[in-house]
Amino acid sequence: MLKPVSLGCSHSGCRECLTELVTKTLMPKCPMCRTELRADSICVNIALDHITSELAVECLSVGCGWKGSYGQAPEHFKTCPKLQVVCNNEECQHKSIREEMPNHIASCSKKKIPCSECHVCVKWELLQKHQAEQCPNAVIQCPLDCGSTIPRSSITLHLHQCPEKVYLCKVPGCKKMMKRKDLTSHIMEAASSHYVLQLSEIKRLRRIIHNRCKPERTLVEVESIVSFRWRLLNFPAMLRDQTDATGDDPITSEVFSCERHKWRGLLTDKKNIVVASSEKDLGVHVSSNLP
Numbered sequence: 068m069l070k071p072v073s074l075g076c077s078h079s080g081c082r083e084c085l086t087e088l089v090t091k092t093l094m095p096k097c098p099m100c101r102t103e104l105r106a107d108s109i110c111v112n113i114a115l116d117h118i119t120s121e122l123a124v125e126c127l128s129v130g131c132g133w134k135g136s137y138g139q140a141p142e143h144f145k146t147c148p149k150l151q152v153v154c155n156n157e158e159c160q161h162k163s164i165r166e167e168m169p170n171h172i173a174s175c176s177k178k179k180i181p182c183s184e185c186h187v188c189v190k191w192e193l194l195q196k197h198q199a200e201q202c203p204n205a206v207i208q209c210p211l212d213c214g215s216t217i218p219r220s221s222i223t224l225h226l227h228q229c230p231e232k233v234y235l236c237k238v239p240g241c242k243k244m245m246k247r248k249d250l251t252s253h254i255m256e257a258a259s260s261h262y263v264l265q266l267s268e269i270k271r272l273r274r275i276i277h278n279r280c281k282p283e284r285t286l287v288e289v290e291s292i293v294s295f296r297w298r299l300l301n302f303p304a305m306l307r308d309q310t311d312a313t314g315d316d317p318i319t320s321e322v323f324s325c326e327r328h329k330w331r332g333l334l335t336d337k338k339n340i341v342v343a344s345s346e347k348d349l350g351v352h353v354s355s356n357l358p
Contacts, residue, residue, distance in 0.1 A: 071115035075108035076100050085109055126150075128164075240264035297332045297340075 070082040078099045088104070089095045095104040120138030128149035135143065144150065148166035159177035172178065176192035184204040189197045198205050203220035210222070211231035226232055230248035238261045245253050254261070297320040299305060305318055320332035333341050 071112040071119060072109050073112040074102075074104060076102040079112050079115060082109070082111070238264055239268045299334075 071079050072082045072085060073079050074085070074097055076097050076099075078097055080098065085104075086109070088098075089106045089109070096102060097104050120136060122137040124135065124137045124140055126133040126140075126143060126147055126149070128147055128151070131147055131149040133143055133147065146165075149164050151162055152165050152168055154161040154163075154168065154171060154175060154177070156172070156175050156177040156179075159175055161171055161175070163171055176190070178191050179188040180191055180194065181188050182194065182197060182202055184198065184202050187197075187202075203218065205219050206216050207219050207222070209215045209217065209225060209229060209231070211226070211229050213229050213231040215225065215229070217225050228247075230246065232247050233244055234247055234250060236243040236245070236253065236257075238257075241257065241261060241264055243253060243257065299318075318334035322329055322331050330342050333343050335341065
């Protein structure tokens with residue numbers, strides 16, 4: 068009971084033990100009288116605390132040998148040179164006594180140091196990889212081996228102008244691949260073939276423009292309906308004469324014409340009216356029959 072406290076029931080106990088009891092128990096009670104224990108009822112027992120703080124203690128770290136009162140122990144614990152401590156660098160689990168830790172920290176591979184180019188803090192063990200592959204300000208050689216050295220952040224802009232970059236000739240139809248530095252000589256050497264290719268491209272574009280401007284033509288099939296009137300004067304006498312006649316010649320009308328077609332009406336001996344045409348493919352509809 069090195070840090071004594073008093074409870075609401077007047078009993079005393081160790082502060083660490085009673086604090087753990089309150090935090091981990093659903094309904095904490097005093098270990099002596101079983102009275103309900105509340106966290107706000109715990110307070111330092113000044114008389115007992117004064118007694119325990121004067122107790123003689125010594126450091127348990129190997130090779131330390133410090134001795135003093137219990138009240139002085141916390142301060143010694145913060146600076147004890149023989150105490151085992153863990154490296155405070157992220158992901159480093161190295162342990163050593165406090166007086167040797169500075170030597171380890173100086174060479175710890177997990178410590179973060181600023182990059183000399185971009186000033187971003189990276190782990191020491193990853194610094195070379197960062198500068199070789201990631202640092203935007205690191206000066207590197209052109210990946211196309213043109214001999215230029217540029218910052219990594221400017222490499223994309225450089226490649227648009229690099230003389231070693233390969234281009235496809237921009238003349239439509241020309242499939243020549245060349246480096247940028249050879250582009251001028253290619254244009255001079257292929258001037259005649261480029262002329263022919265460009266002339267063909269102009270013709271092609273003209274055909275496209277012509278087809279777009281050409282009005283669309285739509286064929287519409289129209290059904291023609293034609294009617295005519297055939298007036299028969301003295302029809303009963305004409306019908307009687309046809310009946311008395313020995314031949315089968317029908318009674319015919321005058322010739323009618325419409326839209327380059329010609330036909331005439333025929334009254335047969337069976338008293339049917341039909342239409343006769345001079346064209347075989349002409350479709351005809353008879354509107355009426357005689358009774």
